[in-house]
Amino acid sequence: MVQQDILLREQAINEINKHRELVAQDRFRLNYHVMPPVGLLNDPNGLVYYKGYYHLFYQWNPLATKHGIKYWGHYRSKDLVNWETLPIALAPSDWFDKNGCYSGSAVDYDGKLYLFYTGNVRNEAGNRETYQCLAVSEDGVHFEKKGPVIYLPEGYTAHFRDPKVWQEGDQWYMVIGAQTVEEEGVVALFTSSDLENWHFHGILAGSNRNGLFDFGYMWECPDLFSIEGEDILLFSPQGLEPEGIKYNNLYQSGYFVGKFDRENHTYANGPFEELDRGFDFYAPQTTIDDNQRRIMFGWLGLPDATEEHHPTRDYQWIHAMTIPRELDLVEGKIIQRPVKELEKLREEEIQQANVKISNETVQLPNVHGKSIELNLNVITNDADLFSVAFGKVAKLSFDKSKKLFSLERKTIKGDRTEIRSCKLDNLKNLRVYLDKSSIEIFLNDGEEVFTARIFDAHNDDSIHFAAEGSIAFDLTKWELKKVF
Template sequence: MEEHDLMKQAVQALMSGMPKALRDPHRPAWHLAPSVGLLNDPNGFIQHNGVYHLFYQWNPLGCDHRNKCWGHWQSTDLVNWQHQPVALVPGACYDSHGCYSGSAVVADGKITLVYTGNVKYAEGSRTAYQCLAQENAQGGYDKLGPVLPLPAGYSGHVRDPKVWRHQDAWYMVLGARDLQDRGKVLLLRSDDLRSWQLRGEIAGSQLNGIGDFGYMWECPDLFTLDGVEVLICCPQGLEAQAERYLNVYQAGYFTGKLDYQRATFDHQDFHELDAGFEFYAPQTTLAEDGRRLLVGWMGVPEQDEDYHPTRQYGWIHTMTCPRELSLQNGKLYQQPARELQQLRGTSQQWQGAADSAPCLPVDSAELLLTPQGRFSANVGDAIVLDWDGALLRLTRNNLRDGQPEHRYWRGDLAHLQILFDHSSVEIFINHGEAVMSARYFPGPQPLLQLGGDAHLALEHWSLAPCMLE
């Protein structure tokens, strides 16, 4: 489809579809969601001149993974957001089958997007180009075309460029699948963003002593935090274990040391970033105040997407809340961005036995919970969190077959911070030591019911809706 035709259809889809989408009782109050259609990966997350920009994979024409454009929001406070002109629309010869994920940098004073142009051929093969687009005076983005064709030795699955500046050069990590179906992360270098040199594979299946570890690694993100390099990536093809790797595809991280000259990354073990049901394709940015911030997609590709009830209203998926990252004892901690406290409304505090706790409204709410002993938390009869003294278990009924499904975290539980929205919950364990994110679809005005013999201290806030205009 030509870019112009797709844009005309997108405008029609928005005008005809938004009234229905806004009637959905599961529409979030303060999480970012598509006006219509499908949202997936966050892209081009950046702060420039005090303004945050968050681009995102968007199909305005339906709830499937086609017609991938880059939508665009901006904000000055990470809470209230404004729609911007659609940044990228597929249709050129080098991105005919989708403007796939990528990142953003500031070059020559302008935001420059680096993205994957996806091209599929009639006989079933595919290729990928890494492409540039640059901000123009009207707030849109002008395509500058491809700067990197498919590197030799890899399948057509090479995508998701994340670019950053180090000393006097630009560097890029790319997710890749080699010709032996092994997932890799490639490191590239450029002086000018246009001419790129492949420096080598810095991580992946059968590298750095990790053995077989998936056939494709998507959405890499490499950054330095407290003097340590962190590589975030999404390996596809990991076998499920008893209490981890339970989603269709995983998102996690390695910590280590990147040698820029030798193009090697000496890293520790892989750790999942989120132990919940829905979390994938996270992207980080360095804020102007020095914080490393992360936003993820609260979804997983090919994981029961056809059964989300919001599809009946013409939209699917949300982003996670923005999160602040820190390293503590070699472990990556995530906490809700402090700006979200602006949403807090009326507060209620309570202490006592869990069995005697009041029922609390959690349509749009925040809860701080300090437990001593075992307890359970039933959220709107749609999702349940249980703590037995050693294992935290999150349970809901599968959207496809209605059977119970579980996610797990083990450790010493001292504190929970739980953020609720109309159809999502994000559970921050021990001030960010771990997170469990999930979509769930309760009835109207869901309540939190606590039970068990634990002594609880809790604080509850209602959360105001954000502005999205």
Template structure:
């Protein structure tokens, strides 16, 4: 380990210790979501199951609640419920990453864990350089850096990052988010036989391709998955203009369904579909778990003008990851559902059959799971109010579901809405300062942070609907902390 690496790690953990009490005693600290021990968290990175253990790495700035030179924080778990804080995996200590170890992915091969990430370099004249880098581990905890394995190819600006690597048909593939020289968003594909030497296969998707018109100035965090005989490209395009109920956040995350020919680098696909209808969902990444499940985590946040106004900033931390979600494909539509392991947190079960909206009273909670099933066809409008700070509203005539909260910066109400062909179930996960709402088995999802009065625990129902109702209080997940944070 280099002297600079040791110094950066030491400084990071000094920040953790300095703010430990303030962070851990914040009433908005979440009960069952992964968060930074201090500072800022953003994209999930390197999601993988390695030797039976789940690993979640994440973009981490330990020194401030703003975006700067990113580290890779690291958690591990055997069940996605009980976690261990592992030593920081990557720090920006080398020339090719001096301004940040940006996002990337992980792959297991021949008993070793390979991390691919973007090394970010900002030059004194304001320009930048980008390098796709490699680090390798035999135990999943300690990593040896091998430096850049792919430099910036022709045809792209230095906004070229976030490698996702997988193996198929006897070869390795890497897809990257990119900006063309014409400042249009794109996804670029590369191939390798050994994980060290990469050759360009071609641009597989982007603005002006496959019948797609103008579609943003940059595509981030691409992820290519295979479900039900089809290929699905997840991507986070920047620069989409709002269109009715679509694209209402500053940046979006969604997917194209189609079929990728890795040899010719042709990806025929359908339209872009947003993955989440809420306020705080970006940079999703998936991994394939033992047993065949494709599991997704996303950053439960976004970079916008209200980011710095979240009240946790005053306590020295900001942002979290979503709960893990299993993906399935029905036709060309991705469904998201909470992983079964989340049931391990349930306690204090309450079940009401044929409940009427107006009859459900006296409910309280800060960390709870709600399930409304078999909502009757023809039911009227109804509203669920969460701790007097957010509302989920259903308009039966329009068949529209809306989530409303207060803007962190202005305090004014803001709303996100989606249309539904029908409504038959709601599955809601509320935490101390977050909501994740799965509609119709995950056909649509709303993800949001919100910050109620810490003393307000009331969950209230209003309107005219009838359904089977269940509620559970959710336990706090356990996180084992590093006792000696002196180094890797």
């Protein structure tokens, strides 16, 4: 290990030790979501099932609560609930990654764990350089950098990053998020037979291609996989303009359902669908586990102007991961469900059967809390408007005539409110995960999802149910234990 690598790791550990007590004092610290020990967390990286463990790496700036130099932090778990902190996987210590070990992926091959990531460099003139790099581990804990395996092709800007690698038969594939010199967001495709020598096949999908019009100036964090015989391309486009209730965050995350032609290296995509309708979801990544489930984590955050106003920055940390979600494809649509293992978090169950609300607002006995799971199954719904309010900072509502679900929250800065919405024909059920300063809402068995950070200055853990008209439902609530 080079001296610079040792120094950078020591700096990170010193920051953890320096701020440990302050971080622990934050009442917005989460109970069961993956968080950084200090500093800033963003994209999930290297999500992989390897030698009996789920490995989750993450973009990490341990030195500040803003974006800057990036490491790869590292957790692992046997059950997606209880997580073990492992040593730093990658530090930005070499000429090819000196300004950041940016996002990437991991694969298990021949008993070794291979990490692919983007090395970010600012040259002497201050211009960006980008390298797709490899690091290898025999044990899944300690990694040896092998250096760049892909250099920037002609026709692209240095916004060329986030390699996602997978294997089909004897063939390895890699997709990379990219920007052309015309400033169009695209996904580039490479193949390899040995994980070290890669052949470039050009653009797989992108803005102004495959029936798309102008669709953003940069596509980040691509991920290509198959479910039920369909080829799903996940990516995070930047530069989309709002269209009614769609694309209202600064940056989006979503997917195509299409067909990947592996012989001709082309992709025929369907329409773009957003993965999450909330305020704080970005850069998702998936993997296949030993049960052949497609598991996804997302960044429970977003790179935007509100980051500087997060109250957790006063305690020297910011951002978290979503809960792990299992993906399925139903009638051409991605369905997201919390993984079954999260049931291990449940404590103190409260059941309310056949709850009836008619033109009123009610609080139900013992149905409150800051770290809970809430399951609501509709029996009958004749309400024109039904809502569930969480403290004073968030409210989910369903307008039956408009077939519109909306999540309203208090803005992170100031006293305004903001809204994100989606269309669904009816309300069958909802499943809510609250965790101190986050909310994840799964509608109709995961047909739509809202994810958001919520910071309640009043520390109000009440939950109010309201209806204009009449609704009846069964409700179950669990307290969820703390694992972090």
